Amino acid sequence: MTETIAAISTGLSNSGISIIRVSGPETFQVMDRIFRGKKSGKKLSEQKTHTIHYGWITDGDEIVDEVLVSVMRAPHTYTAEDVAEINCHGGSLVTKKVLKTVLKQGVRLAEAGEFTKRAFLNGRIDLSKAEAVMEVIRAKSDLALKNSMAQLQGNVLKEISALREKMIHHTAFIEAALDDPEHISLEGFTNELKTSIIEIRERLYRLISSAENGRMLREGIRTVILGKPNVGKSSLLNVFAGEERAIVTDIAGTTRDTIEESVTVRGIALALIDTAGIRSTEDVVEKIGVEKAKKAAEEADLILYLADATNEVTEEEKEILSLLVNKKFIVLLNKIDLCEEPDTSVLEQLTGQPVLCISAKKEEGLDALYDTIEKMFFQKELSYNEELYITGERQKQSLQDAYDAMGKVLDSIEAGMPEDFFSIDLMQGYESLGEITGESVDEDLVNTIFREFCMGK
Ligand code: GDP
Numbered sequence: 001m002t003e004t005i006a007a008i009s010t011g012l013s014n015s016g017i018s019i020i021r022v023s024g025p026e027t028f029q030v031m032d033r034i035f036r037g038k039k040s041g042k043k044l045s046e047q048k049t050h051t052i053h054y055g056w057i058t059d060g061d062e063i064v065d066e067v068l069v070s071v072m073r074a075p076h077t078y079t080a081e082d083v084a085e086i087n088c089h090g091g092s093l094v095t096k097k098v099l100k101t102v103l104k105q106g107v108r109l110a111e112a113g114e115f116t117k118r119a120f121l122n123g124r125i126d127l128s129k130a131e132a133v134m135e136v137i138r139a140k141s142d143l144a145l146k147n148s149m150a151q152l153q154g155n156v157l158k159e160i161s162a163l164r165e166k167m168i169h170h171t172a173f174i175e176a177a178l179d180d181p182e183h184i185s186l187e188g189f190t191n192e193l194k195t196s197i198i199e200i201r202e203r204l205y206r207l208i209s210s211a212e213n214g215r216m217l218r219e220g221i222r223t224v225i226l227g228k229p230n231v232g233k234s235s236l237l238n239v240f241a242g243e244e245r246a247i248v249t250d251i252a253g254t255t256r257d258t259i260e261e262s263v264t265v266r267g268i269a270l271a272l273i274d275t276a277g278i279r280s281t282e283d284v285v286e287k288i289g290v291e292k293a294k295k296a297a298e299e300a301d302l303i304l305y306l307a308d309a310t311n312e313v314t315e316e317e318k319e320i321l322s323l324l325v326n327k328k329f330i331v332l333l334n335k336i337d338l339c340e341e342p343d344t345s346v347l348e349q350l351t352g353q354p355v356l357c358i359s360a361k362k363e364e365g366l367d368a369l370y371d372t373i374e375k376m377f378f379q380k381e382l383s384y385n386e387e388l389y390i391t392g393e394r395q396k397q398s399l400q401d402a403y404d405a406m407g408k409v410l411d412s413i414e415a416g417m418p419e420d421f422f423s424i425d426l427m428q429g430y431e432s433l434g435e436i437t438g439e440s441v442d443e444d445l446v447n448t449i450f451r452e453f454c455m456g457k
Pocket of ligand 1: 227228229230231232233234235236334335336337338358359360361362
């Protein structure tokens with residue numbers, strides 16, 4: 001029998017409320033034992049589905065917390081099982097105490113991702129949706145979030161299902177014709193099939209490319225451009241981005257907030273973050289930018305440190321550069337177009353590494369910068385975040401397999417093979433795409449994927 005499981009579904013911070021989700025066949029029996037309602041004498045197990053009830057969680061005589069409990073009955077719930085969600089007070093102590101009370105009733109602590117796994121196993125969502133849920137939880141930027149949301153709404157599923165349907169349709173037609181040659185003719189079919197397979201392949205190719213882009217959105221190397229105000233950070237960002245996204249002005253410290261932009265350099269994805277320069281200041285607005293810059297520098301995979309060739313290196317800058325020890329960084333001397341003989345010696349001495357001379361305005365010296373980034377990447381000094389790599393990679397591989405299978409169908413057509421040869425590769429394509437929607441995956445793979453989820457989801 002399916003076990004009843006529970007977990008804290010919200011983060012364990014000092015939030016106003018926390019939610020503990022309970023799911024499984026015993027949900028309401030368990031809740032009846034630990035919930036005392038304020039108003040009606042009715043037990044939760046007798047309440048209507050999709051209703052919410054005020055009362056207390058009790059452990060014997062002890063009142064653990066004042067709560068609101070949502071009653072949601074199978075099958076219209078997140079997991080497609082009976083679900084209760086206990087809205088209790090936030091703060092890790094109280095939340096954990098409520099969870100402990102639930103677990104004391106023989107409920108098992110849910111594994112990471114287990115609620116979503118159940119939703120999938122109970123047929124409520126397909127695998128691409130389940131993976132999208134995970135992406136939503138993890139989405140680092142609005143753009144990635146938007147992308148995941150679209151996937152959650154089943155865009156991937158729709159497209160892939162359509163392609164699968166075509167493959168199965170062709171196979172069925174071939175099989176039927178071979179079974180019943182008197183009534184179903186394969187006359188002219190090969191040409192028709194060829195046109196269709198070429199189209200399917202093109203659509204698969206587009207999906208593969210988009211899987212590539214999706215990966216970049218989520219995982220670009222987090223790159224921060226650092227430097228004093230007015231050294232040309234926004235200008236450099238604009239060069240990378242190829243459009244006027246950041247606002248460039250002459251007033252010191254205008255880049256008040258951070259901007260994130262996904263760009264590729266020689267095929268390597270960078271998530272560029274423009275920040276206010278790090279400096280001591282009393283200006284409140286500016287300070288927020290400074291704090292953010294410090295934080296961003298901590299989280300960055302790569303720092304592009306920008307100095308102004310028309311100015312001396314200041315004490316402030318020395319301080320900033322000292323923040324970069326143990327970081328991957330590239331030092332850039334900007335505005336060399338305004339300078340006869342840019343002096344890199346001070347910066348080189350301070351950082352112990354070569355300084356690249358550029359002009360963001362004239363777009364000079366950028367090749368050397370791109371070369372350096374490329375070199376760092378291929379020497380594995382910089383890398384994508386491994387953790388986020390897997391799901392997109394898995395989908396991409398399945399797409400690639402399907403694409404290859406369609407290539408084989410085309411080969412067989414070219415070689416004038418008999419029709420029943422086509423169906424083997426068509427079915428291979430069908431199976432490969434099924435791996436994305438979860439219609440043909442083995443259990444190990446399912447488990448691997450769901451282990452990636454956060455607790456309580
Ligand atoms: P930020 O405040 O550090 O982001 O710097 P901005 O990108 O806003 O640039 C400050 C000013 O320097 C602007 O007027 C830019 O046009 C100018 N600037 C930036 N890069 C260069 C460069 O390479 N050469 C010259 N001549 N001016 C530059």
